[in-house]
Amino acid sequence: MQTVYNTYSLEKETFTPIQDGKVLMYLCGPTVYNYIHIGNARSTVAFDTIRKYFEWRGLEVNFVSNFTDLGDKVINQGIKEGLTEEEVADKYANAFLEDAAALNVAPATTRPRATQYMEEMVAFVEKLIAQGDAYEVNGDVYFKTNQFKNYATLSHQNMDELKKNAAGRLEDDDQDEKQDAADFALWKKEVRPDVTAWPSPWGPGRPGWHLECSVMIDELLGDTIDIHAGGIDLAFPHHTNELAQSESFHDKRFVNYWLHNGFVNVNDEKMSKSLGNFVTIHDLLQDDSIDPQGLRYFLTKTHYRRPVAYSRDRLDQAQAEMDKIYRTMRALDAKISADGDVDQAINEQVLLLEERFIQAMDDDFNVENALTVMFELLTLANKLLTSDVTPATLSKVRDVLASWLHIFGIDQFEEERELPMEAKTLLEERQAARKAKDFAKSDEIRDQLKGMGILVKDGREGQSIEWLS
Numbered sequence: 001m002q003t004v005y006n007t008y009s010l011e012k013e014t015f016t017p018i019q020d021g022k023v024l025m026y027l028c029g030p031t032v033y034n035y036i037h038i039g040n041a042r043s044t045v046a047f048d049t050i051r052k053y054f055e056w057r058g059l060e061v062n063f064v065s066n067f068t069d070l071g072d073k074v075i076n077q078g079i080k081e082g083l084t085e086e087e088v089a090d091k092y093a094n095a096f097l098e099d100a101a102a103l104n105v106a107p108a109t110t111r112p113r114a115t116q117y118m119e120e121m122v123a124f125v126e127k128l129i130a131q132g133d134a135y136e137v138n139g140d141v142y143f144k145t146n147q148f149k150n151y152a153t154l155s156h157q158n159m160d161e162l163k164k165n166a167a168g169r170l171e172d173d174d175q176d177e178k179q180d181a182a183d184f185a186l187w188k189k190e191v192r193p194d195v196t197a198w199p200s201p202w203g204p205g206r207p208g209w210h211l212e213c214s215v216m217i218d219e220l221l222g223d224t225i226d227i228h229a230g231g232i233d234l235a236f237p238h239h240t241n242e243l244a245q246s247e248s249f250h251d252k253r254f255v256n257y258w259l260h261n262g263f264v265n266v267n268d269e270k271m272s273k274s275l276g277n278f279v280t281i282h283d284l285l286q287d288d289s290i291d292p293q294g295l296r297y298f299l300t301k302t303h304y305r306r307p308v309a310y311s312r313d314r315l316d317q318a319q320a321e322m323d324k325i326y327r328t329m330r331a332l333d334a335k336i337s338a339d340g341d342v343d344q345a346i347n348e349q350v351l352l353l354e355e356r357f358i359q360a361m362d363d364d365f366n367v368e369n370a371l372t373v374m375f376e377l378l379t380l381a382n383k384l385l386t387s388d389v390t391p392a393t394l395s396k397v398r399d400v401l402a403s404w405l406h407i408f409g410i411d412q413f414e415e416e417r418e419l420p421m422e423a424k425t426l427l428e429e430r431q432a433a434r435k436a437k438d439f440a441k442s443d444e445i446r447d448q449l450k451g452m453g454i455l456v457k458d459g460r461e462g463q464s465i466e467w468l469s
């Protein structure tokens with residue numbers, strides 16, 4: 001029985017999808033004005049893992065995640081880089097897709113952009129005004145929060161706290177235009193001459209940020225969805241406002257389960273612009289000594305609701321575990337075939353482990369417990385590799401391991417990490433030394449490489465390398 005922790009109720013609830021065998025899932029995507037940082041990547045990776053677990057269990061997931069391709073961040077970045085808003089959005093949307101692919105994140109079923117839904121957004125606001133849930137002032141439109149019962153529920157704050165927070169956080173709003181401090185903008189007029197504005201009954205402008213997700217969910221998934229996901233910092237105001245406007249619009253429940261992932265801390269401090277400790281995935285992936293799949297594993301191995309503590313040391317520790325996985329999977333790949341029968345006693349053992357694996361993942365996607373079971377199976381595999389079991393038995397163990405690893409975004413087991421330049425030069429020198437039969441020198445270089453964490457082996461086809469963990 002699948003349970004999920006719902007931020008709305010603050011409880012673990014039994015997950016029952018609206019349609020049998022299908023999951024309607026929405027994840028708030030990035031504003032495409034810069035390279036994504038490790039916190040954005042954590043959210044992307046956490047919900048990719050959850051999606052893949054549903055799929056592994058045989059559910060069909062309709063996974064929608066957006067790009068916010070308008071607004072002040074995009075406009076200002078365009079001014080900085082001498083690009084149009086559209087060029088900025090294209091550049092960083094592509095960069096996001098590249099980073100996500102490097103982290104083995106599956107493509108979304110649909111990846112809509114806010115600017116593709118302008119007419120629908122205007123129509124949505126018109127209906128809210130007609131129903132008396134919103135009002136226009138000087139070309140801006142606001143949502144009447146005090147008209148919506150349970151406005152504060154998802155945020156788990158009281159209205160006074162919300163109003164205090166709202167004043168500081170909603171820089172998009174003109175406080176003196178609003179009937180109530182907690183009201184939020186559905187539409188903002190745009191008067192700057194060089195900035196893109198869209199036509200509306202209230203004059204040229206652009207939608208408030210919260211509106212796009214409500215409208216894209218409405219258009220692509222329906223009135224009520226199973227799972228709405230995002231970082232915990234989005235619970236208020238973003239998701240609180242999405243919920244208020246969508247439920248007012250449809251007069252029915254918007255989301256059955258709200259799932260939020262925890263923060264990422266960098267070197268034990270909160271990541272923030274002012275501390276200058278923003279780590280972008282783009283930069284990490286440019287570093288040849290970082291294995292993208294090791295980075296994926298690092299981001300996945302913490303339960304999605306807990307904070308991830310990033311440091312280079314912790315990333316390297318995760319890589320050491322990743323390398324253990326590589327070694328076993330490669331050794332299995334070298335030995336498997338369909339020869340012989342699958343050993344029934346071992347098959348039983350694997351099935352028992354799989355039961356525990358499912359139990360862990362069914363419990364609000366407890367990746368940490370699931371990985372413990374995965375490492376037990378890995379240990380069993382290592383034992384079997386030195387015994388005389390049939391290749392078919394090894395093949396069975398390998399397939400189960402690979403299918404679990406796929407959930408965590410680990411799909412490739414060949415060596416992919418790029419060698420540092422210095423190591424490449426040393427390998428060339430060593431090859432030359434061996435050719436000249438200068439074995440003293442070749443041994444010396446081998447030791448040097450070992451010091452760099454690289455094990456050199458000599459085979460019939462020349463030297464091959466393996467990373468030491």
Ligand SMILES: [Zn+2]
Nearest residue numbers: 028029213238
């Ligand atoms: Zn959103």
